[in-house]
Amino acid sequence: xxxxxxxxxxxxxxxxxxxxxxxxxxxxxxxxxxxxxxxxxxxxxxxxxxxxxxxxxxxxxxxxxxxxxxxxxxxxxxxxxxxxxxxxxxxxxxxxxxxxxxxxxxxxxxxxxxxxxxxxxxxxxxxxxxxxxxxxxxxxxxxxxxxxxxxxxxxxxxxxxxxxxxxxxxxxxxxxxxxxxxxxxxxxxxxxxxxxxxxxxxxxxxxxxxxxxxxxxxxxxxxxxxxxxxxxxxxxxxxxxxxxxxxxxxxxxxxxxxxxxxxxxxxxxxxxxxxxxxxxxxxxxxxxxxxxxxxxxxxxxxxxxxxxxxxxxxxxxxxxxxxxxxxxxxxxxxxxxxxxxxxxxxxxxxxxxxxxxxxxxxxxxxxxxxxxxxxxxxxxxxxxxxxxxxxxxxxxxxxxxxxxxxxxxxxxxxxxxxxxxxxxxxxxxxxxxxxxxxxxxxxxxxxxxx
Numbered sequence: 001x002x003x004x005x006x007x008x009x010x011x012x013x014x015x016x017x018x019x020x021x022x023x024x025x026x027x028x029x030x031x032x033x034x035x036x037x038x039x040x041x042x043x044x045x046x047x048x049x050x051x052x053x054x055x056x057x058x059x060x061x062x063x064x065x066x067x068x069x070x071x072x073x074x075x076x077x078x079x080x081x082x083x084x085x086x087x088x089x090x091x092x093x094x095x096x097x098x099x100x101x102x103x104x105x106x107x108x109x110x111x112x113x114x115x116x117x118x119x120x121x122x123x124x125x126x127x128x129x130x131x132x133x134x135x136x137x138x139x140x141x142x143x144x145x146x147x148x149x150x151x152x153x154x155x156x157x158x159x160x161x162x163x164x165x166x167x168x169x170x171x172x173x174x175x176x177x178x179x180x181x182x183x184x185x186x187x188x189x190x191x192x193x194x195x196x197x198x199x200x201x202x203x204x205x206x207x208x209x210x211x212x213x214x215x216x217x218x219x220x221x222x223x224x225x226x227x228x229x230x231x232x233x234x235x236x237x238x239x240x241x242x243x244x245x246x247x248x249x250x251x252x253x254x255x256x257x258x259x260x261x262x263x264x265x266x267x268x269x270x271x272x273x274x275x276x277x278x279x280x281x282x283x284x285x286x287x288x289x290x291x292x293x294x295x296x297x298x299x300x301x302x303x304x305x306x307x308x309x310x311x312x313x314x315x316x317x318x319x320x321x322x323x324x325x326x327x328x329x330x331x332x333x334x335x336x337x338x339x340x341x342x343x344x345x346x347x348x349x350x351x352x353x354x355x356x357x358x359x360x361x362x363x364x365x366x367x368x369x370x371x372x373x374x375x376x377x378x379x380x381x382x383x384x385x386x387x388x389x390x391x392x393x394x395x396x397x398x399x400x401x402x403x404x405x406x407x408x409x410x411x412x413x414x415x416x417x418x419x420x421x422x423x424x425x426x427x428x429x430x431x432x433x434x435x436x437x438x439x440x441x442x443x444x445x446x447x448x449x450x
Contacts, residue, residue: 071205074430075142080416085122086142089430091135093403100399101390103136106204107403109181110138111410112385116361117172119192119202121410126417130404137420140202144195147251148188151258159316161197162255163351164359168199169248170348171355171378174339176201177241178380180210184222186247188254198359209387214238223247225270226260230281230331233271234289234297242333245342249328256321257313271297278331279305285332320347343378352377 076087093103110121125137147165150157169191176183183190184206192200206222217237223229229246231239253261262277264270275281280302286294310322317325324345327337342348356363362374393399411417421427 071203074426076139078139078418080418084142086140087125088138088140089135090138093134093136094396094400097394097396097399100396100403101393102205104393104399104403104406105387105390106207107136107138108406109204109207109385110140112179113175115172115175115379115381116198117168117200118175119200123415123418124407124410125419126411127404127407130401133400133404136403136407139418141200143192143198143200145193146189147191147193147199147255150193151188151254157255157258160350160354162252162316163348164197164354165191165193165199165255165351166248166252167343167348167351167355169201169251170339170343172199172201173244173248174343174378175381176207177244177339178384180384181207182210182239182241183207183244185224185227186244186251187224187227188251191251196359209385210241211238225264225267226250226262228267228270229333230271230274231288231333233267233274234286234293236288236290238288240333241339242336245328245336245339246333248339248342249325252325252328253310253313256317256325274331275300275303277306277309278329279303281331285335288333323347340378 072089072091074087074089076085077083078085090103090106092099094100107121107124110119111124113120119140121138121140123139125139127133127136169186173183173186181204183201183204185203186201190201190203192202208218211218215238218239220232220235223232223243227247227250229239229243232243250261262270262273264273275297280297280300283294283298286297289297307322307326310325311317324337324342324347327345328342330336337345343352356373356377357371360374362377362379363372365371389402393402420430424430
């Protein structure tokens with residue numbers, strides 16, 4: 001529907017894939033509008049909303065496009081320019097100190113990222129007054145599909161497709177790892193793809209800064225089971241960026257075979273499938289595993305490696321392909337190839353050339369038709385991601401206040417701020433949309449007896 005130009009006192013609301021509307025806020029608003037705003041309570045209730053000096057645009061929810069453990073994503077039309085974007089809703093942010101810190105960390109990361117292959121925040125919806133601040137809405141770029149949908153589709157995947165996808169995954173991961181960020185949930189569904197095959201890593205709900213102190217334990221409740229590294233399956237208390245590389249190796253195999261490489265019903269069986277391919281690990285390769293997991297592995301019948309089975313994944317599984325795949329799927333994380341070394345593998349030369357010849361934004365074509373290439377094909381972060389703030393915040397209220405302040409600082413003052421349009425046809429569904437139920441989430445790590 002057409003959008004009328006608001007007067008200086010009106011708010012603009014975004015409809016999540018619904019229609020867009022504008023109307024005055026506050027006591028002069030029409031009764032119908034007030035009723036809609038009241039329905040959004042406590043978010044953007046007219047009595048509690050922050051009154052901006054300029055107009056606000058209303059965003060109207062359109063359709064859900066994905067949800068997981070920590071957030072719900074809807075397709076949205078930005079009423080300021082008509083652009084289709086994604087709106088991520090992070091509900092129940094302040095349930096606990098741990099959950100509120102996790103959300104704040106993800107929000108800071110989305111604002112920190114500046115890379116073609118990593119999804120970043122385009123905007124954040126203006127929050128209500130601190131007393132009514134319960135949910136966060138982040139706007140990001142909207143991509144048409146993800147790698148999971150492509151893999152399970154009937155669309156042919158050529159060798160060129162696989163090379164350019166793998167190159168972009170590793171290129172994005174190099175940037176993340178250079179910022180000391182571990183993604184910890186790399187899987188096909190978290191790799192967004194648009195119509196021209198540009199790929200972006202998304203969903204940083206489980207991401208964190210690497211822990212340099214090996215004596216400090218890290219949670220094992222990370223990585224969707226099928227892409228979980230063996231050191232996590234075997235109860236390690238500490239892990240590194242190598243867990244992301246293992247996940248990429250699993251995805252590489254999945255792109256080739258068009259099926260999940262290690263698809264088990266539980267984490268214990270997951271480890272069984274891995275050892276069927278890699279063979280029984282040595283004690284040295286299990287140095288990070290807990291004692292119970294080591295003992296269990298040593299009491300099983302030894303298995304020889306069967307890496308030659310990787311050649312049966314696809315007709316595209318050449319010697320070069322299997323060589324790189326075998327370096328990613330290594331039991332010992334210390335022997336697993338790094339992202340930097342993987343990018344230097346000759347298999348990815350064609351993927352790099354194709355991406356920078358016509359897909360990237362870091363290179364450009366001159367008026368005369370000459371392609372000007374960047375001096376650094378795989379850029380790194382200018383500085384590590386700073387997480388020192390986490391140690392200073394010890395209560396939910398402290399996190400809430402700092403997050404509210406951070407969002408206010410991030411708001412683009414040169415553009416009209418956005419809010420949710422409660423009059424949108426899909427608002428009721430959007431308002432009630434929540435994160436995945438525990439039964440819909442992947443199994444938790446196997447609980448070894450320590």
